[in-house]
Amino acid sequence: MEPTPTLKPAKAEIIKQAKAYIEQLFEEKMPRQLVYHSFKHTNTVAKEAAALGQAAKLDAADQEALVLAAWFHDAGYIDKYDGHEYRSMEIAEQWLTEKNYPAERIALIKDIIRATHRDEKRDTELAKLMVDADMSNLGREDCLADAELLRTEWEATQGKVYTNAQWAEFQLDFLLQHKYLSEAGKDRYKGQLKDNIKDQRKSLKKQEKKEKKKEEEAQGYAEGKRGVETMFRSTYSQHQRLSQMADQKANMMISLNTVLLSVIITYLGAKTSTIGPAFTKNPVLAIPMGLLVATALASVVTAILSAQPDVTAFKWLRRSPQIATNRRVNILFFGNFTKLSLDHFQDGMHELMRDRDLLYNNMITDIYYLGEVLSRKYRLLRVSYTIFMVGLILTALAFGIVLLYKA
Structure with missing residues (x-):
């Protein structure tokens, strides 16, 4: 009795029809x-299944069943992702029944497809060959490229997002844990699997170095960020000290000149004082006394203007709720945000907290306007002190001239 010849999948009519059906099905319905x-993956698995079947010296019937199972093993993806194997069994059964394929062979093909599910048993030789063909990508040279496709697919369909280092580590663990089940699978893929593990280790080390570099850069940025925040704190503190100094100097000038004015007005207006009649007898004394009064008055007015609270704000903000994104405006300053409704202010603050650049921009704007206020304070203080100094000099000179004139 002659041995049954090995069946080549490309020659079997039912396999040709199955390939054409799956190709059309994937084109029309696969997400x-x-x-x-x-379809490329399924086509590769079918070829690998045929090669493994030949290496295992399967008879023609089993070879055909293995290849048909390979063509249908992922058909269920058209309807569901997890548990697609069971839907693939239904599609295969429906199509093969329409082709009047023997019922017992349909049952065998379904069992082979079932074995590709991670929780199912792989006891038979056909089941082991099918699983090895399905996982043949781990033992081929294009393993890493295919893995990137799987990563993209998981992100799009399952919401599983990995960093490059996480994915490299996941792939390495998966490669290390995987074991081919059939002797034909071990012989065909074991060598390349070891090479892929080595390549994946190199890839993981490379990604770890990149991640470490990113962490170092992030740490450097964090240190720089602390430096920026220290700069803001010291600048605010310096502005506060300068503002307090300006207010103290203004208060000193206000107190001095108001006392001086009070004394002069009191004595000049008092009928019982000796200064009042002196002006009547010597009206020329009105010149130095007038200079002193004018000096004290001008000096106290400029000092009061310097100490007067100044709120930097913009009239056009009254009807604009978008101040948080305006680079000229500091939403943290009460002179600006009190013109807004509570809702608009809350929206602006949330926007500010989400955007680091916008937050820093608000702080920079605040420092700028604080500087403008300080500049005005010290300019008016300088005028006040200058008036007081020049006025005293002129008053003294006037009194000297009056004394010389009287003599």
């Missing part, structure tokens, strides 16, 4: 997000 579980 486009499935960039890994595409």
